[in-house]
Amino acid sequence: MAQVTDGPGLYQVAEEHEELRAAVRALAEKEIAPYAAEVDEHERYPVEARDALVKAGFNAVHIPEEYEGQGADAIAACIVIEEVARVDASASLIPAVNKLATQPILLAASDQVKKLVLPSIAAGEASASYALSEREAGSDTASMRTRARLEGDSWILNGTKCWITNAGESSWYTVMAVTDPAAEKKADGISAFVVHADDPGFSVGAKERKLGIKGSPTCEIHFENCVIPADRIIGEPGTGLRTALRTLEHTRPTIGAQALGIAQGALDAAVGYVKERKQFGKAIGEFQGVQFMLADMGTKIEAARHLVYASAAATERGDARASFMASAAKSYASDVAMEVTTDAVQLFGGAGYTRDFPVERMMRDAKITQIYEGTNQIQRLVMARQLLK
Known part of the structure; x- marks a missing residue:
């Protein structure tokens, strides 16, 4: 959970980012997680999540203060999405899509249009x-x-x-x-x-x-x-399509963050399960084969987290590598989410294939992160073109 700061020799997430993570995680576990399975089962909009996010001010943290928003930086926006996705991917699309839809406005719209749209979204009156x-x-x-x-x-x-x-x-x-x-x-x-x-x-x-x-x-x-x-x-x-493509440089890291959160949620569920599930007289988490799976899952998630945060920061500061890094973060984190959720289902065994546990939902939710905001095949084309320039 690291990112290069402005200070010399520092490589860490700022303290306020970790405080934000703790606040969003507490809210997500209390106000969003209890409804996640039922929201999925009945295919209904997560109104509880929406209301909780709006009340806490987490529905669109990226909107600048001049338009009545919080003016949070790109890493903060990713952390909000990641922590909500850890318990419910559907709910994480509330802050994620608010950013996706408003980013073109922030990049290219007149001040009149910005004042028309952005304050209502910042306040949670609209999305x-x-x-x-x-x-x-x-x-x-x-x-x-x-x-x-x-x-x-x-x-x-x-x-x-x-x-x-x-x-x-x-x-x-x-x-x-x-x-x-x-x-x-x-x-x-x-x-x-x-x-x-x-x-x-x-x-x-x-x-x-x-x-x-x-x-x-x-x-x-x-x-x-x-x-x-x-x-x-x-x-x-x-200029619309050029604005759209610039937008994706800002928002592909947020899809990486969503994927990252799904993967983290699946790993957390798997760790809890293997500590409790017993076979052959001991918890299955004591078997070396299971431990190796967990180690690989954790490694991939941590690598994805660093890449997502680094790409978000690169886009925000106008780094020349921003396009490459945004595509890399989105494609790598989403591939990790698919791998980790699949392994989590495997660790749950037959139970993981049922709706009694959250990992089958997480596995289904993870798949879309490899497809939307540009398929991972398109991401690789973007990256290759950047490398070949």
């Missing part, structure tokens, strides 16, 4: 979702078909976005749409907008039936001549 992907434009984002055209003092949006996390629960949506279909480069014809759930022509589709993170609704959202004010564009026309 936000991010709308980039489409059915035929996943990794190939530049091939999106959603269109926006300027008519007088309004933008008119038409199209459908898919895989929208927390759709239906969010009030604000950061949306990418094509504004110049004739642009020589597809990426230069895409712009970003802020859409409100109450805007005419906006609607939310049915929920997806998913393997994991079942407490977080994932839906299509539809724009049918959806009318928004002209000043709700984020940045200049044609």
Whole structure:
């Protein structure tokens, strides 16, 4: 749990970060963990988690003080997500997606748009979702078909976005749409907008039936001549996709943090179980084969933690390696989460395959971290291109 600080020769997480971890962990164990299994079983939004996070001010810690937020740094935001994910991955998407959806606004929007959106999210009165992907434009984002055209003092949006996390629960949506279909480069014809759930022509589709993170609704959202004010564009026309890609440098570490939390939760559950489960007259944690598994799980988690925090700090300070490190953190931590949760199920034996214990849920939840915000195959392409520059 370390990160290079500003002081000479220091390599540690700041004391205030560890105090934050303790506070979030206490809240998560008391207010979120008791509902995690039931939230998953009934595929319902974790309202208890939302209310607890909002009350404690952990729902969007990254929003700057000038917009009535806490102005927490990138590592603090990762710690909040990690500690919530340790008990419930679905609930961790509340702070994670609030950051994902507002990061383009922070990077490129006018002060007017920032003042319109950010204070309500900081206060927990609203939440936000991010709308980039489409059915035929996943990794190939530049091939999106959603269109926006300027008519007088309004933008008119038409199209459908898919895989929208927390759709239906969010009030604000950061949306990418094509504004110049004739642009020589597809990426230069895409712009970003802020859409409100109450805007005419906006609607939310049915929920997806998913393997994991079942407490977080994932839906299509539809724009049918959806009318928004002209000043709700984020940045200049044609800069939307570049803003989206810059956003991912800030948010891929947070997905790494989510994966890290899932993995830590699975290891903690496994350690508790192997101390209690007896076979051949002794706790299975006394067998060397089990101990080796635990050691490897712990090593991978600790390596992932360092990489996630280092990547978050690199992005925040504008390090030239930020893009590489963000992709490395996201892909490595999510691969670790999948490996560790699979091993945790194995350590529980037959019990691990049942819903009586949390590790099967954690294993299902871990899988998505290898897919969303750019598949791990895409992450490796990003990293390789950075290395080859």
